[in-house]
Structures are given as structure tokens and as C-alpha cells.
Amino acid sequence: MVNTLKKPEFEELRPGIKVPSKETILTPRFYTTDFEAMAKMDISINEDELNAIIEEFRVDYNRHHFVRTEEFNQSWDQIDGETRTLFVEFLERSCTAEFSGFLLYKELGRRLKDKSPLVAEGFNLMSRDEARHAGFLNKALSDFNLSLDLGFLTKSRKYTFFKPKFIFYATYLSEKIGYWRYITIYRHLEKHPEDRIYPIFRFFENWCQDENRHGDFFDAIMKTQPDILNDWKARLWCRFFLLSVFATMYLNDIQRSGFYKCLGLDAREYDKYVIEKTNETAARVFPVMLDVKNPKFYDSLEICVKNNEQLRAIDASNSPKPFKFLRKLPLYISNGVQLIGLYFMKPIRMDHLHGQAR
Ligand SMILES: [Fe+2]
Numbered sequence: 424m425v426n427t428l429k430k431p432e433f434e435e436l437r438p439g440i441k442v443p444s445k446e447t448i449l450t451p452r453f454y455t456t457d458f459e460a461m462a463k464m465d466i467s468i469n470e471d472e473l474n475a476i477i478e479e480f481r482v483d484y485n486r487h488h489f490v491r492t493e494e495f496n497q498s499w500d501q502i503d504g505e506t507r508t509l510f511v512e513f514l515e516r517s518c519t520a521e522f523s524g525f526l527l528y529k530e531l532g533r534r535l536k537d538k539s540p541l542v543a544e545g546f547n548l549m550s551r552d553e554a555r556h557a558g559f560l561n562k563a564l565s566d567f568n569l570s571l572d573l574g575f576l577t578k579s580r581k582y583t584f585f586k587p588k589f590i591f592y593a594t595y596l597s598e599k600i601g602y603w604r605y606i607t608i609y610r611h612l613e614k615h616p617e618d619r620i621y622p623i624f625r626f627f628e629n630w631c632q633d634e635n636r637h638g639d640f641f642d643a644i645m646k647t648q649p650d651i652l653n654d655w656k657a658r659l660w661c662r663f664f665l666l667s668v669f670a671t672m673y674l675n676d677i678q679r680s681g682f683y684k685c686l687g688l689d690a691r692e693y694d695k696y697v698i699e700k701t702n703e704t705a706a707r708v709f710p711v712m713l714d715v716k717n718p719k720f721y722d723s724l725e726i727c728v729k730n731n732e733q734l735r736a737i738d739a740s741n742s743p744k745p746f747k748f749l750r751k752l753p754l755y756i757s758n759g760v761q762l763i764g765l766y767f768m769k770p771i772r773m774d775h776l777h778g779q780a781r
């Protein structure tokens with residue numbers, strides 16, 4: 424008997440090429456920016472630190488890291504049913520996020536080449552890393568008989584325009600949170616090798632070091648533009664970006680807690696740890712950190728988790744569209760109220776500590 428029950432069906436563009444998941448407010452985003460403004464930035468006040476980081480990029484520690492080992496060469500049909508769906512979704516989301524980094528950094532490297540060669544080199548070397556990461560994940564998808572058409576993704580996705588300073592807040596945080604996500608999974612599986620159901624997680628240790636270095640690059644860039652970090656606007660924007668990144672990850676991951684469960688992780692504990700660590704890391708450069716230890720923080724996010732469960736249930740129901748909208752409206756409003764409440768929670772000022780050994 425053909426075992427079709429166990430293997431979930433994915434929509435395909437062409438045989439073996441997966442239709443990219445629908446874009447939502449919670450899916451990885453593609454960015455574009457004001458290249459002129461970026462080229463005009465004066466980076467001289469922190470050029471030494473930037474040079475040191477780019478020198479590390481040039482060394483290219485992971486040149487030989489992303490090579491598929493023997494371990495991959497087997498059938499992965501034992502990862503089936505719900506786990507397989509969650510797995511493919513994880514690989515796709517990760518691949519899309521890495522690839523979006525690649526596109527943005529590549530374009531920045533190209534546009535800044537003549538006007539700001541050092542920064543351009545930094546972006547080019549980071550795009551090299553992200554291309555490897557995305558390629559490695561896409562290859563992993565092929566173990567599940569699927570792959571993403573990255574060319575199609577490049578053309579079909581909407582690009583969000585952000586002014587350079589917002590690009591820096593967003594990419595800095597996504598690199599640092601990426602570091603904490605990968606290293607936390609890696610360390611957990613090091614202690615529980617029986618939960619390592621697929622070999623890609625073995626690669627996460629060196630991989631996350633790339634993300635950490637990328638984050639350091641943005642840290643150094645932001646320090647060249649004091650207005651990005653030092654005034655009251657900076658404090659408001661940093662709060663906004665910290666909250667959006669943490670809330671998006673939390674809502675996404677709790678919705679997919681089955682994926683973390685199959686690795687032996689509790690999604691809530693995992694996320695709380697990653698948020699705490701990223702918040703602490705960001706406090707080295709951002710003027711504020713969020714008060715994530717205040718119980719109200721997760722109480723509010725949990726209300727959003729429940730609202731989102733109901734929103735998905737309404738979406739899956741057969742009611743006509745206008746009815747769906749009416750049923751969804753109070754839930755959207757409730758999410759908005761919670762997120763605004765979280766935004767206005769008193770943050771913790773960190774700028775007085777910057778420049779001191781911590
Ligand atoms: Fe990456």
C-alpha cells in the first residue's frame with residue numbers, strides 16, 4: 424500500500440518545488456532601504472572596530488563548515504505526519520529568513536561599493552554567509568523531496584522599505600536573536616542527542632557564530648551614528664523593535680510548539696530564554712531594554728496567543744467573509760490593546776552603563 428496518509432501534501436509550483444507559504448504579518452520579511460543615505464554615512468568615529476570585524480569576516484572561519492556529511496544520505500520518511508509538516512515549515516521559514524538577509528546585504532554591497540567601500544565589503548561578506556545558510560537549508564528541504572525556488576521568491580515577494588536606521592535596529596536584532604535561537608537548540612541537543620532527529624542541528628554551533636559576528640557588525644555601524652542610539656526617539660524606536668521582534672517570535676513559536684516538542688524542547692521555556700538573552704545582549708548597544716521579567720509581559724503575550732488561536736479557528740471555518748471579519752474584529756482589537764500596553768510598559772534604561780566594562 425502506498426503510504427500517502429503519513430506524508431503531508433505540500434502545494435507545488437512545479438514537481439518538487441514548494442509554493443512559498445502565504446505572507447502574513449508573522450512571516451519573514453524582505454527589506455529595501457535608502458541606499459543613497461546609507462552611502463553618505465560617515466563611519467569614521469568607529470572605523471577601527473568596523474575594520475576589526477570585517478577582518479574576522481575575511482578570515483572566513485566557516486569556509487569548510489557547510490558541507491553535507493554522510494549522515495544526510497538516508498531516507499527521512501520516518502519523520503512523518505505532523506512532525507514532517509512542522510519540519511518542512513521550519514526549514515522553509517529559516518531558509519526564507521536567511522535568503523532575505525542575503526538579498527538585502529548583497530544589494531547593499533553592490534550599491535555602496537564605490538561610495539562606502541568598507542561598509543560595502545562588510546555587507547558583501549555577510550551576504551556570502553547568508554547565501555551559504557540559505558543554500559544549506561534549501562538542500563535540507565530536498566531531503567523531504569521539496570525545495571524553494573529562490574529566484575521566484577526574489578521576484579514574487581513584497582519588499583518593505585525601511586530607512587537605514589530602522590534597517591539597523593531590525594537586522595541587528597534578527598542577527599542576535601538568530602544567534603541565541605541556534606545556540607540554544609544546539610546546546611540542548613548536545614545534552615540530549617536522542618532528540619537530534621535530523622543532522623542539520625549539528626551545524627548550528629559554528630553557524631550561529633556567523634550570526635553573532637553579523638550582529639556585531641551592525642552594533643559597530645550603529646555606534647558610528649550617535650543619533651541612532653542616543654536620543655529620546657532612539658529609546659522609543661528601540662523599544663518598538665525589541666517588542667516587535669520578541670512578540671513575533673513568541674506568537675510564531677507557540678503556534679508551532681509541536682516542532683520544539685519533537686526536539687524535546689518546551690516552546691515557551693525556549694522562547695523565554697532566547698528573549699531574555701537577546702534583551703541582555705541588545706542592552707549593550709540599545710539605550711533601553713524591555714522589562715521581560717515583569718510577569719505582565721508574558722501575561723499579555725499569552726492573551727495574544729489565545730486570540731490568535733481563535734483567529735485561526737475563525738479563518739478555518741466556513742462562515743462567509745464579512746461574518747468572519749466581524750468575529751475577528753474584537754480579537755484584533757484585543758491584540759492591539761495588549762501590544763500597546765506592552766509598548767508602554769516601563770523599560771529599563773541602559774545608556775548610563777554604556778562605555779563601562781560590564
Ligand atoms: Fe544566517
Ligand SMILES: [Fe+2]
Binds near residue numbers: 524598
Ligand atoms: Fe546573519
